[in-house]
Amino acid sequence: xxxxxxxxxxxxxxxxxxxxxxxxxxxxxxxxxxxxxxxxxxxxxxxxxxxxxxxxxxxxxxxxxxxxxxxxxxxxxxxxxxxxxxxxxxxxxxxxxxxxxxxxxxxxxxxxxxxxxxxxxxxxxxxxxxxxxxxxxxxxxxxxxxxxxxxxxxxxxxxxxxxxxxxxxxxxxxxxxxxxxxxxxxxxxxxxxxxxxxxxxxxxxxxxxxxxxxxxxxxxxxxxxxxxxxxxxxxxxxxxxxxxxxxxxxxxxxxxxxxxxxxxxxxxxxxxxxxxxxxxxxxxxxxxxxxxxxxxxxxxxxxxxxxxxxxxxxxxxxxxx
Numbered sequence: 001x002x003x004x005x006x007x008x009x010x011x012x013x014x015x016x017x018x019x020x021x022x023x024x025x026x027x028x029x030x031x032x033x034x035x036x037x038x039x040x041x042x043x044x045x046x047x048x049x050x051x052x053x054x055x056x057x058x059x060x061x062x063x064x065x066x067x068x069x070x071x072x073x074x075x076x077x078x079x080x081x082x083x084x085x086x087x088x089x090x091x092x093x094x095x096x097x098x099x100x101x102x103x104x105x106x107x108x109x110x111x112x113x114x115x116x117x118x119x120x121x122x123x124x125x126x127x128x129x130x131x132x133x134x135x136x137x138x139x140x141x142x143x144x145x146x147x148x149x150x151x152x153x154x155x156x157x158x159x160x161x162x163x164x165x166x167x168x169x170x171x172x173x174x175x176x177x178x179x180x181x182x183x184x185x186x187x188x189x190x191x192x193x194x195x196x197x198x199x200x201x202x203x204x205x206x207x208x209x210x211x212x213x214x215x216x217x218x219x220x221x222x223x224x225x226x227x228x229x230x231x232x233x234x235x236x237x238x239x240x241x242x243x244x245x246x247x248x249x250x251x252x253x254x255x256x257x258x259x260x261x262x263x264x265x266x267x268x269x270x271x272x273x274x275x276x277x278x279x280x281x282x283x284x285x286x287x288x289x290x291x292x293x294x295x296x297x298x299x300x301x302x303x304x305x306x307x308x309x310x311x312x313x314x315x316x317x318x319x320x321x
Contacts, residue, residue, distance in 0.1 A: 002117055003027045005046035007037035007063070008079075009056050013102065017050065017079070020106045024113070034058025038066065046074060048116050050109075053080040053087065061090065068094045071310045075116035079104055130315045132161035134249065135284040135299065138242030145237050156238075158299075161284045184269045185235025188257040189243055193250055193310055195303035197243055198269060199235040205295045206231060228261035235259055242284070242299060249314035270302060 004026045008014045014030055021028065029044055031037035034055040041049065049067075053060035064076060077098045078091050088099045098112040135158040143156045183206035185199045201209065213230050236259040247254045262269050282301040303311070 001025060001027050002047045002113075003029065003044065004113065005029045005031065005037065005040055005044065005049045007031045007034065007049065007055065007060070008052045009033055009054075010052075013052075017104060017109070020104055020109060021113075024110060026113070034060065034063055037063060041067070041072075041074065048113055049074055049076045050079050050113075051076055053078060053082050053091075061087075061094075064091060064094045064096060073308060073312055077109075077112050077116065079109070128161055128163065131163070131282060131311075132158055132284065134245045135161050135242055135286075138245040139238065139286065140241075141244070142237045142241035146234065157287055159285050159287050161282065163282055180265045181263060182266055182269060183231065184262045184264075185232050185239065186260050186262055186269060187236070187239050187243075189254045191252050191254050193247075193252050193254060193303070193307045195301065195307055196270065197239045198300040198302070199238055200266070200269065200298045200300060201231075202296065203263075205297060208295050209234060232259045232261045235261075238286075238299065242301070246301070246311065250310050251314065252310075270300065 004021070006014060006017055006028055008017065008030070009032055011032075014032075018028055018030075029040055029046060031040050034057050037049075037051070037055075038058070040046070051060050051063060060078065060080070064078075067074065067076065075097045076095070077100060078088075078096050079100050079102060080087075081102045083101060091099050097116045100108060100112060139156050139158055146156065181203065183201045183203055187197050189195060189197060210227050210230055213234070214226065239259070240256070243254060243256070282303070284299040284301075286297045286299055287295075
């Protein structure tokens with residue numbers, strides 16, 4: 001269900017808009033002033049914003065300028081009584097999708113919301129190939145290092161890249177692993193661009209990678225002790241390669257946490273609750289091609305919608321060169 005943030009100080013107009021959209025099956029969040037609207041933008045991560053320009057504390061145009069400066073990917077629909085063409089022109093120059101007059105026309109408002117939501121989905125679809133290429137560049141840089149560690153030729157490739165909701169991806173994983181437990185290496189990244197990066201192995205694949213690396217270690221006790229450290233290092237190399245590619249695109253240096261090895265259910269591995277709502281999940285499925293071994297893994301990049309917007313802006317600049 002799409003989430004719509006309505007920033008409107010008039011309770012009458014708020015009720016009118018909610019009534020107008022009652023059949024559209026949207027989740028509507030209301031902010032009665034600009035400060036509350038900005039707080040909800042960052043805490044609830046709406047899919048679309050309907051914004052009044054005249055608010056009791058912060059002018060609506062300043063909220064638009066803030067979103068524009070943050071390279072936000074959230075589409076904005078202005079709903080206002082201001083009919084001045086200069087105001088409309090300024091809003092459009094700052095990326096506003098639709099500039100509608102009060103009171104809202106049901107057909108016009110519904111059509112505008114559908115169009116901006118469709119545009120958001122198309123934007124994700126249009127850049128999936130570019131995102132996959134980012135994964136491939138990062139993996140390519142990491143592959144040579146992994147080859148040296150394993151002392152065996154290994155071809156690592158990204159077979160697909162997708163943008164999914166957490167629930168969709170969780171269901172896919174559980175369909176192939178009914179126990180629900182996975183081996184994973186997780187790193188947090190932050191700066192102006194934040195989230196978590198995770199390399200997830202089905203248990204059998206994790207054991208195969210570990211066996212290859214430690215094939216000269218015969219002590220079962222030593223193998224048990226070093227397994228977390230060994231797989232953490234593999235994950236560290238792969239995730240740093242991928243996130244380095246993303247960092248180069250967005251032009252921001254990222255800070256990383258120490259890689260953490262985890263064996264748990266996927267919801268605990270990803271710590272989705274920590275990031276609340278409004279997440280984009282980039283999923284890159286990786287295949288390790290090693291003779292006589294079948295090893296698969298998945299790289300998951302979880303980021304807030306605001307961070308994903310910055311990535312899209314970076315990819316747009318890249319494609320325009």
